[in-house]
């Protein structure tokens with residue numbers, strides 16, 4: 001704990017925790033995206049996938065505990081770094097001038113972070129903390145076809161994409177992948193990844209609202 005504690009107290013250490021938790025959360029998001037994109041293959045495929053996932057039993061609980069710990073670490077470290085940045089405000093502009101350092105994504109990080117937190121709470125109330133009596137396909141279609149909730153999902157998923165566009169770039173910087181020659185490529189890669197994740201996720205509420213046959 002001593003080494004980890006002193007690492008956490010330093011700004012560079014906090015950035016490393018942010019990067020490591022961000023990387024693992026992005027991997028979760030990618031698997032969640034792949035899992036949910038099975039909904040495009042119809043209700044049977046989607047329900048079979050959900051049942052398979054639930055049949056993993058105690059593994060699912062362990063996974064959820066790990067996920068909760070990662071979210072908490074990422075949020076709490078983000079809050080610490082936000083206030084550290086505010087205190088060092090004059091220095092902040094001098095340091096962060098690399099390509100991709102200042103962007104729409106970077107400027108809105110704290111706000112998109114808060115939107116994602118609200119989204120996750122609503123999302124868990126919608127799909128997780130419920131009595132699972134209906135097939136997951138009906139749940140997704142019934143809830144996301146409500147225009148108000150569907151539009152909230154689309155808005156929040158745009159925030160997820162914006163957050164990822166800077167987060168993934170920043171992750172590369174923290175792990176030392178910072179070279180004039182590759183920075184343009186890394187920036188493009190982060191952007192493409194975030195647009196891809198946002199687009200595929202947003203297709204789900206869009207189809208639930210506008211398609212007559214989605215998940216039926």
Ligand code: HEM
Nearest residue numbers: 032036050064116123127128136140153160201202204205
């Ligand atoms: C349209 C997009 C999405 C759909 C349709 C969707 C669907 C679902 C469903 C059906 C579950 C419940 C799984 C179950 O217990 O059977 C779930 C759980 C969850 N989702 Fe999503 N999700 C979406 C986007 C997201 C995003 C963008 C995030 C994170 C930012 C997220 C985070 C979570 C978390 C943390 C859980 C709980 C994990 C667990 O129970 O193991 N979801 N989602």
